[in-house]
Amino acid sequence: MVLATVVQTQGSVPREVGAKMLIGSDGFTFGTIGGGAGEAKVIRQAEQVLETGQKQMVIVDLTGAAHRDTQGICGGMMQVWLERWTGAAAQTLAQQILMRLETGQTATLVIPFESNQSPYLVDTDVGVLSGSAINDENTFIGTLQPPPTLLIVGAGHVGMQLAKIADMIGFQVMVQDDRSEWANSQHYPQATKIFAELTTALTDLATHPQLFAALVTRGYQYDLAALTGLLQRPIPCRYIGMIGSKKRVRQVLQTVEQNGISRSQLQSIYAPIGLDIGALTPEEIAVSIAAELIWVQRGGSGRPLSEKSD
Template sequence: MSRTFYRQLHQLLQQQAVVVATVVRTRGSTPREVGAKMLIPETGNPIDTIGGGAGEAKVCQQARSVLQTGKNQFVEIDLSGASQRPVEGVCGGWMQVWLERWSGEAAIDLAQQIVQQLQVGQPGILVTPLTAERSSYLVSSLPEVTTPVIRSAPSSPCKPLDTSAKGADASHLALLAPLPLPPVLLIGGAGHVAVPLAQIAHLLGFQVIVQDDRPDFACADRFPGGTVLWAQPIESIVELPPPARLYIALVTRGYQYDLAALQHLRQLLDPSFPRYIGMIGSKRRVQCVWQALQRSTGSSSWFNQLRAPIGLDIGALTPEEIAVSICAELIQVRRGGTGQPLSLGFNPTEWSIVHPPRSIPQSIQVSCFYEDSTWQHHQQQQQS
C-alpha cells in the first residue's frame, strides 16, 4: 500500500482505533487482489476499498465487532452467487479477508515508522500474524520474522518461503508485505500536458519528477504538492532511480529536446532500460527524432523499447485526455494488462459460474507481497 494509506492510518490512530482489513486469499474472479487493504475507523467513513458492494459492507459490519471486542478475525466473502445471501456479489470467486484492530501508542508508533521508511525509501517488511493473539510488526529483513512457520529465508526474494517447519499449524499463518517503494515518473517538459499528467500520476501512486529548463514552467504553482521540480536542462541530471522503478514520459516542446533527453538518458542508463519510456509527438516528429538518433548513435538497440507516439489510442485531443492516455499506458505496463477492452471476446451467454467449495481445507500459507502486486504463495496442506 502507498505512503498516503499509512499516513491516513497514522492520522486516524491519533484519535481512535482502526481496523485494517486485508485480502489474504482469493479464488476465482475477485474485485481485488491478495494484499488489498482498507481502513475501517470507529467513527467516520472507511478509507480505500477491497472491492465495494455487499461483500465490503459485510467486512465493515464484522469490523465493528472487532473494534468492540479487540479480537482479530477472518471474514469470507462468497462472490459466486452460490451462497445463501447471493447479494455478496457475483464476480464468480471467493475472498478471505483478515480484520486486525490497530490502537494505542504501539500502533501509532508502528504506523509512523512505516510512513517514515516509505518517505525515505528504506526497505522493510510488515509482518501480520493471522492470529487473534498477535499484532503486526515491522522488520528490516526476513531472518527477523519471528512467526514460527518461517524456517528459512529464500535465496531469491521472488521465491516462496519454506514453511515446512515441524509443528507448524494453521495458527501460525503470516502475511509478509515488503514496504512498496513507489514507482517514479520522470516527466521531461513542463508544458500543458505535463500538468494533468503529474496530477493523475500522483493519484496513481507515482513519485513525480518534472524537468524543464524554464523556471516559469517548472514551478510549484503549476504542479501538485510533492512533485520534485528540476528547472535545469536535462543534461544536468546525473543520477536516476533504479531502472526497475523508473518510468519516463517525454512531453517536451520540441523534437530537439526529445533528442537531447534520449541521448542523455541512454548515457545514464545503458545497458539497463527503464520500466517505461515514451515520447509525445506526431508520427512525423517521432520519425525525425528516430532518424537523428540513427545518425548520432547508429543502430542502438537501447531505443527499440521507446514507445512513440506515447499513450494508448483512446482518441485523446485535450491535454487532460492525452494525460489519461499516457497514464493508461503506464498502468498497462505496471500491471501487465493488454490495453484491450475488457468486453472484447466476452459472451455472457457462454459464461459459467464455478462455485468454490463450501469449506476451505486448513493450510499453512505464507504470502509474500512484492512491488507491483506480485505475490508468491506457498501452501502446505495439513491433513485433519
Template sequence: MIYDELLSLLSQDAVVVATVISTKGSVPREVGAKMLITCDRCIDTIGGGAGEAKVIAQAKEVLQTGEKRRIEIDLTGSPKRQTEGVCGGWMEILLERWQGDAAIVIAQQIIAELKLGRSLTLVTPFGDGHPYLLKEKGKRKKEKDSVAFIEVLEPVPILLIVGAGHVGEQLAKVAHLVGFQIAVQDDRPEWANSERYPQAAFIYSNIEQALEAFSNHLSLHVALVTRGYRYDLDALTALLNRDLPCAYIGMIGSERRVMQVYEQTKLMGISEDKLKSIYAPIGLDIGALTPAEIAVSIGAELIMLRRGGTGRSLSASLRNPK
C-alpha cells in the first residue's frame, strides 16, 4: 500500500505526493493514481515516459519550495505543439509536499482505517492548506471540486486463498504483485506457513477463523484452491452464509467437480442466486496447465473484475476491425 511507503519516507524527510487529478482520452493511469518523490527516490508511477520525467523534475522543486503545482501532461502526440507521448489523451497531476508530524499523523490515520476495511475521504486543497480527512463521511467542509481534489480512499482488497497447495503458493505471488493483501487458510501447518507464504499477512487454520477476522471487510476476495471436494464444500458453505457478501468467490476444479459442489450446497439450503455469483471453474481461459499458469489466469480474472475489463485480447479490434 502506497501509504505504508509514504509513512516510512515521512519518518526520514519530506515527500512530494504526485496524484493524477484529471484525465481525458487514452492515458496510462487513472484518476487517483499516485507516485512518491523524495530527493533520491521515486516510488510507484503515474505513467512513465517523458510525462513522468517532467513530473519528477518539478517535484524536486516542490520539495524545496513547498509550493503546490498542477502539471498538465499532453499525450495527444500533436505535431503542432510539444507533447509528452502519443497515447492520445491528457492528464493533470497535482504535486503536494507532505512533511512533518501533521503529515505523519494523517498517513497513520489513513493506514489504520484502510487496514480495518473502511473507506475514507481525503481532501487536498489546491490553494493554501494541507490535506485533511473528512470526519464525517459525505461531508466536504466548505471545499468544492473546483478548489480541492476530493478522493475516496478504498481499503486494499484482500485475497483469501483457501488451500495452501501448489496453486495457492503461486497465486499468492501473483495476487500480491498486483496489489492484493494476502491471507491463507489451510488446516496443514506444514503447508500454510510464513516460509512458503512470505506474502501472507494472515494465516488461518480454519475458515470460520478467517471469516471472523474479515467480517466487516468490504473488499474480501476468495479463491478456493483446495485439495478436494469436501474442503470446497465446507468453505463455500461458510462463505455463502457470510453476512457481508464477498466481492469475489472463485473455485478451482473441473466442471464436474464444480457441479457436484453446487448440488450439495443446494441440498444444504443455499439458493441458486447465491451460486450464480461464484466464478467456477476459476480464472480466465488462457489454456493454463501448470500451477504458475493457473495462478496467472486467476490473477487476470481478479484484475478484470476489479478494473472493469472484458478479458478480450487487446489486439482483437486491430486484427478484426468492424
C-alpha cells in the first residue's frame, strides 16, 4: 500500500491537514484526499511509489491559475506525502495503530521525510482533534483519534435508520434496548455492541472519552432513566440528543432537574433532537440527527452553505 497524507495546505482546499488515503497495487483505494483531478494525480504518482519504493511529495494545485497545470479551482494548494508501506515492519505498525484506536486511545504517528527513515509511533498527543498535526521540513507528526461512539438508546424505526447513517459517517455504533426482538444483530448489523440493560451500557461506557448519545426511545420513563444516567457519567458526553415533542422533552427535563441534576447540565441537551429540515419519516429524522452529530463534532454553523459569505 501507499499511504497518502495531506501534510500542508494553503487557501481553500477540499481536505484538512492530516487527511489520509490508501492506494493499493491492485487499484484498491480507501479514503480520500479530496477527489477530482487532484486525487487522480496523487493516485498516478502513488503507482510510481508502489513500483520504486521511493517516497515523494506531490503538490496539488487547486488555484485554477491559467498559466499553470492546475487540478481544480478551489483556490488553494495541498502538499501530499506518499510513502509505501510494505513488509512485516509496516504490518506491525498498522496493527499497533489499530490496537490503540480500537481500545479508545489516540495514536500519534511520526512520518519522517528522510528516505532512510520509516514512520513510527510516539506516546505524546499533538492535539485533541483528528488530523491535529505538527510538521517541518523533515517530519510530519499527526495524532489519530479513535472513532467517536454513538450510543443509540431505543432500537425502534428511527434507531435502525440512524445506525446506518452513523456508521456511514464514521461513528462506532452501539445500541441499548431491552427488547431482543428489536435490539439484535439482524436489525443492527453495524453495532459493535448491543446492550439489553441500560445499567450495563452506562457501566461499560463510563469512561469513554468520545461518547455521543441519541435517545430515541419508546416512552417517557426510558428517556428519564437514560438521561439521568448519562448526565451522571464521570466524563461528560460530547453530545446528548433526545427525541420527542416539546411537551415530552419539557416533562423529562423538569423531572430530571427535580431529581438533582443541575440546570446548567440540562442546557447541554439537544432536545428535540436533530436539525430543523422538516423531517417526517424515520429515514429523514435519522438524516436530521446525523447532521446535528456532524455539526457538533465539526463545529459548523448549521446554516445553508449558500448563505455563507466567502
